[in-house]
Amino acid sequence: MGMQDVWVRAQSIISGSRAVRADTIVQVRWDRNASQYVTLAIAGGEEVHHQARPIGSSAQPLTEKDGTALADELLAAMVSTAALPGSHLLVLHEVGDIAPNGTGLQWCRNAMDNASKDSAS
Template sequence: MGMQDVWVRAQSIVSGSRTVRADTIVQVKWDRQSSQYLTLVVKGGEEVYHQVRPYGAQPLEEKDGTALADGLLSAMAASAALPGGHLLVLHEVGDAAPNGTGLQWCRAAMNGTGEQPAPDRGAEPV
């Protein structure tokens, strides 16, 4: 078991929806210039963007953007320690979120083909 069993669902207006294997992610970053996205840097230098705010919405505060990036890294590590395959999805959880974004990383089980149950069923906050 390990990072190769953990996947991250990245969705953005720019690049659509992609599922990225956690062991190919070398960096997760958020910066003020592109505040509506988290940037997942994958091996080879490709950047995959993940929308954390609707286009035109209030920009994230730095502490919240950083919290989402750090939260993904800790969710990847926590999920890699568990048996089976896992998909990490950023969910809107509103006031239940531990940060000011209303968003939290949630983990859903994946089956062997890489498919996962609908995120609203069987996903748990990480």
């Protein structure tokens, strides 16, 4: 078991939708100059952008505090999910007021073989 059984769903207007294996992610970060994205740095130098704010969304751009929180929460979710049996997909869901940050967004765990989801916090 481990990080090879954890995947992260990345979706953006730039790179489309794809699942990235957690053990290939070397860094998760938020950049002020791409404030609607959380950036996944992949081993080998590739970067995948996950769009936390939809294009044309009326929601505020991510602040540094919230963007950094989303990046940190993904890392924490990857670690806690790696301890679970089976394969899991981490997906950023809109959860509104129950989110642990100011974005209304939270990383949630989906089993790779069905559509059930649990909070990954």
